[in-house]
Amino acid sequence: MTTADASDSTPSSKVPRTERGRRTLRKLLDAAAIEFGERGFHEASITGITRRAGTALGSFYTYFDSKDEIFRALVDDLSGKVREAAKNALQSELPALETERAAFAGFLHFAREHKEIYRIIDECEFVDPQSFRQHYQTTANRIHERLTQGVKRGELREGLGEAHAWAIMGMNVFLGLRYAVWSDDASPEELADLANSILREGIARKPDGEA
Amino acid sequence: MTTADASDSTPSSKVPRTERGRRTLRKLLDAAAIEFGERGFHEASITGITRRAGTALGSFYTYFDSKDEIFRALVDDLSGKVREAAKNALQSELPALETERAAFAGFLHFAREHKEIYRIIDECEFVDPQSFRQHYQTTANRIHERLTQGVKRGELREGLGEAHAWAIMGMNVFLGLRYAVWSDDASPEELADLANSILREGIARKPDGEA
Structure with a gap:
C-alpha cells in the first residue's frame, strides 16, 4: 500500500x-x-x-x-502504479502477444488519466538519476520475464532477450507520449493494436499468397 | 554549417x-x-x-x-547532427528495411561518441519544451517519410503511418539509451540487427515449416 x-x-x-x-x-x-x-x-x-x-x-x-525525499517517494509510487495498471489489465491465461497488448492498453489508460507521469519520470533523470534508471530497468525486467514465458510456451520466437524488452518498452513509451499525453488522437485500444501488429508481424510486406 | x-x-x-x-x-x-x-x-x-x-x-x-539562448541553439545543433549521422549512413538505393537498419546504426555510433546528447535533449523538455517536441516530431516525420516510400515501393505493408514512425523512434531511442549511453554492452551493428529483426518479422514464433 x-x-x-x-x-x-x-x-x-x-x-x-x-x-x-x-x-x-x-x-x-x-x-x-x-x-x-x-x-x-x-x-x-x-x-x-x-x-x-x-x-x-x-x-x-x-x-x-525534504522536497527531494517526497519526489523520490512519488517516483516510486508512480512506478508502482504503472506496474499495477499494466498488471490489472492482464488475465493469467492470455497468449503472450495478447498479454503485451493488454499490458500496453492498461498503461495507456493510466497515462491518459495521469498525464503528469511523463514529466515527473523524465525530470527524475535530473533530480534523482538512480530512481530514473530503476524505473525503466524494473519495467524492462517485467517485459523480459513475460517474453521469456512466451518463448518457453512456444508462442514467441527463440532468442528474445533483455534488449527486445527495451525495444518494446521504448515503442510503448513514445506512443504513449505522443498519443496519450500530447494529444488524445487515438484510443488506447487502437494504439495497442498498432503496437501489437508490429510485434506480431513486423512492418514488411508479406510475399504474395501468404496470409 | x-x-x-x-x-x-x-x-x-x-x-x-x-x-x-x-x-x-x-x-x-x-x-x-x-x-x-x-x-x-x-x-x-x-x-x-x-x-x-x-x-x-x-x-x-x-x-x-543568454544561457537559454545557447541551450536552444545547442539542441537545434544536436538535432541536426542526429539527422546527419542517420543520413550519412544511408545509401540511396537500399531496400526500406535496410534503410532503417543503416539509419539506426548511424544514430547509435553517434550516440556512443556523444553520450551527452540524451541528457541535453531530455533536459530540453523542461528548459525549452517547444524545441523538445520539435526534435522528436521532426525525427518521426523523417521516419514516416521513409516508411511511406517503402510502402509505395511495395516493400512495406500497407497502412503504415505516423504512429508506426513514433513506435520505431521509441524503440531506437530506448535501445540507444540502454546500450549506447548507459553501457557499451552491444555493438551498434548487433543492436541494429535486433531492432531490424522486430521490424522484419515481429517477435512471434513462425508456424512450423515457414522460413
Whole structure:
C-alpha cells in the first residue's frame, strides 16, 4: 500500500501506523504529483504540496524530510502504479502477444488519466538519476520475464532477450507520449493494436499468397 | 554549417560572417554540449562554457544573449547532427528495411561518441519544451517519410503511418539509451540487427515449416 515501505530513503519510523495516517500520506503523494507535474521540481514547493493536499505543514514533515525525499517517494509510487495498471489489465491465461497488448492498453489508460507521469519520470533523470534508471530497468525486467514465458510456451520466437524488452518498452513509451499525453488522437485500444501488429508481424510486406 | 542559420531565436546579425567567426561559434557550441551534458542546465554557466571553449566572454555575447539562448541553439545543433549521422549512413538505393537498419546504426555510433546528447535533449523538455517536441516530431516525420516510400515501393505493408514512425523512434531511442549511453554492452551493428529483426518479422514464433 504505502510507497514508503519500498523506499530505502524513508526510515521505517515514517511508515504510517494508522488508517488516518495512510490517508494523509496518500493525499500528500497525490498532491505532490500535481505540484511537480504542473510546476516542475525546481519551482515546486513543500507549501504548494500541503496546500493542495489540504494538510498542515507538520503532516508533511511527519513523513518526509525534504522536497527531494517526497519526489523520490512519488517516483516510486508512480512506478508502482504503472506496474499495477499494466498488471490489472492482464488475465493469467492470455497468449503472450495478447498479454503485451493488454499490458500496453492498461498503461495507456493510466497515462491518459495521469498525464503528469511523463514529466515527473523524465525530470527524475535530473533530480534523482538512480530512481530514473530503476524505473525503466524494473519495467524492462517485467517485459523480459513475460517474453521469456512466451518463448518457453512456444508462442514467441527463440532468442528474445533483455534488449527486445527495451525495444518494446521504448515503442510503448513514445506512443504513449505522443498519443496519450500530447494529444488524445487515438484510443488506447487502437494504439495497442498498432503496437501489437508490429510485434506480431513486423512492418514488411508479406510475399504474395501468404496470409 | 551553422546552427544559427536554422534558429529562429538567433537574429541574422549574429550569424558569423567570417571563417574565424564560424570556428568560434563551433567551439562555443561544442563546449556548451560538454558543460550542459556534465553539469545540467541549472548548474551550467556561461563562464564555464567560454572557459571550455577557450574564448573570451565577449565572444559568447557576440553570438548569444543568454544561457537559454545557447541551450536552444545547442539542441537545434544536436538535432541536426542526429539527422546527419542517420543520413550519412544511408545509401540511396537500399531496400526500406535496410534503410532503417543503416539509419539506426548511424544514430547509435553517434550516440556512443556523444553520450551527452540524451541528457541535453531530455533536459530540453523542461528548459525549452517547444524545441523538445520539435526534435522528436521532426525525427518521426523523417521516419514516416521513409516508411511511406517503402510502402509505395511495395516493400512495406500497407497502412503504415505516423504512429508506426513514433513506435520505431521509441524503440531506437530506448535501445540507444540502454546500450549506447548507459553501457557499451552491444555493438551498434548487433543492436541494429535486433531492432531490424522486430521490424522484419515481429517477435512471434513462425508456424512450423515457414522460413
